[in-house]
Amino acid sequence: MIIKLSDGLDLRYEDFKDEGWRVGILARSGAGKSNLAALFAESALDDGWQVVIIEPISEWHTLKVVYPQVVVCGGEYADLPMAMGVEDLLIDLLEKSSASIVVNVSDIEEEWEQKRFVGAFLWKLYRRWQRVRRPILAVLEEADIWAPQMWSKEDSPALSRVSMLAKHGRKLGINLILISQRPADLHKSPLSQCNILFFGSFKSAQDLSPQQGVMWISKKLGIPITEKEITSLKAGEFIGWIKNRVVRFKARWRKTPHGGETPSVSLAPPPEELKAPLDEVRSKISELVEKRKRELREIDRLRRENEQLKKIIEEYERKIEILKTVKEIPLEIKAKLDTIKVPIQTSPTIRLTSPLMAEVPDPVRLCPHPGAYDVYSYLSKNKGWKKISEISSKTGLSVNRVRRVVKYLARKGVLNVRWGSRGGKKYPAYVRLKS
Ligand SMILES: Nc1ncnc2c1ncn2[C@@H]1O[C@H](COP(=O)(O)OP(=O)(O)O)[C@@H](O)[C@H]1O
Ligand SMILES: [Mg+2]
Incomplete structure (x- = not known):
């Protein structure tokens, strides 16, 4: 696989075969991160790899314009509905078909639940790929949400899985791209595993900060770049740290339309060979959703029953107190x-x-x-x-x-x-x- 980043700058997978792609793309919002990541995703799809993308807002569905094997789960362009618990079904689909998947978590209401979902999804991907071991590219948009520098208990599953994939994914064929517009908030453990780092434009003092931001990262990794070089970058321009070499380039445009910029694209339905597996997953998801609804109703009933029982117990406790006092x-x-x-x-x-x-x-x-x-x-x-x-x-x-x-x-x-x-x-x- 050869990735043409710009005229005169190609990346060859062969040069990274032993380590796999472990790419970090850091730049402020609108600086061209998704476009740069799409160059990797498109090359991977061209080479017959599978791709899985985790996105919090609808953006990557436009891959379908050129690659009909891309299936979207959740969000506005969903081929499959999103629900808690679909992780296994999506991993099944990846294993048993040629589908690539855009996992859009926006239908999951609460952020802590999104984190739980992503943690579970990555864990199951990792477990399953211990057996499958096919080359796959995983792209994590907003990686600082899934792998935050300041983490609490609710962050720990997703964070540890991102770190694990960054460390050990390669052995299983899992290649990783971490995208973040907040380098200070992204955990440094998965970031330090990256063998390719791209720095795009940053302006804010916090993002640039030598204590925790981009300048901290570059100093820590011994990358000879200056703050001025970073702030002077325009949209689409990046400084790459590739095999101990600094390269400055303007990324070329992706083949597929840009999701953030293209409000309406005509998306063809998934190809014939994916129809049966997709129908199967769809019906399993609706079974799952029904089951979940039943469980929630049951939980609700038990909760109400519990409340009533609590009241009765309180009443009895009061009576016992009265009787005790009388007796004592x-x-x-x-x-x-x-x-x-x-x-x-x-x-x-x-x-x-x-x-x-x-x-x-x-x-x-x-x-x-x-x-x-x-x-x-x-x-x-x-x-x-x-x-x-x-x-x-x-x-x-x-x-x-x-x-x-x-x-x-x-x-x-x-x-x-x-x-x-x-x-x-x-x-x-x-x-x-x-x-
Ligand atoms: N390589 C590029 N050349 C020219 N303009 C670009 C390039 N990459 C991005 N842009 C511009 O920046 C905008 C945001 O790009 P995007 O990849 O969505 O950025 P990000 O993911 O960092 O928010 C694009 O809509 C486009 O206008
Ligand atoms: Mg983006």
Whole structure:
């Protein structure tokens, strides 16, 4: 494979056979990174290699204009729908057909899920290619998202897989291109594995920074370039570090239309020989999506059930506490407690200022309906007639629950009730403690 980067500058795969392509392309947005990477991808496809591209926004689908074997999963130009869990199916497709795949992760809502997906995809590619070992070119757009310099737990799977592919991919036939517009944010482990680095134009101090940006990288790797050379580059111009040689060049235009610039291209359907494998993957993906939906519904149901059970447990715990208190207070103290005046507080938190158990009448303790203690406690601290809805909102009990408790305690002579009636049915409207 020969890659024509520009007139007079060719890269021959033969010269890199032992190490494979491990390419880093660093330049600010709009400096020509994707176009340069497309020169590699097109040459690879011309030579019958498979290509897999991971992109966060739709851009690489235009490869299909010249290479109909390119299949897009996800995004606006999807041949296959994207869903969590399709990684295996896509790797199957790569293994069992001649398809190349553009993996567009934009349909995955959350960035942490995109990272999880990419981590899983790269891991499965790596595992499968231990057996398959065919030459393949993997292009990672926005590599700093998948392999960030500052990483947390959620980044670690994707980061370690990018590093692993950069280190060991070659043995399996996996060649790698890392593209980033934020060199300071890209992890230096996979970057230091690159045997070819392209620096395009940068302007910002952060990107150029000698502490962590481009100038840091060039110094660390002993690449003799200056900040001025980097800032003076125009779109499409790059400084390449290739086998310890610095070359400055203007990249030629790719064959296929540029995805970012070509709003509408006519994309032919995938070729006949891919029809059957694609149909198979498509139906497996829809099975997967259905299964996932069922699982989510089930999770939702279990979550609601769990909430209800938690409430019931809390209620029982409260009852147990009450029973324990009653049991633990010795008889003589119980007797004395009757003579102690408990100051009534107006704090909205009921349980902190609850009436002492010795004061709680038996019907409250024995009430078969949950919440009796809270209703009694509230009324004992808030004298006078109280509306049911007020008790409900202050105690957190439902109106119906309060009504049941009130009816019971009224029957047992603990409360006075003013009844209302609606449609011939009586309901407790106001209530107060019987003095
Ligand atoms: N080799 C080139 N020659 C001339 N212009 C280029 C070249 N490469 C890129 N450009 C210009 O820069 C724009 C952005 O290119 P692109 O490859 O999308 O950059 P990036 O991926 O860095 O954002 C292109 O639309 C084009 O106008
Ligand atoms: Mg780009």
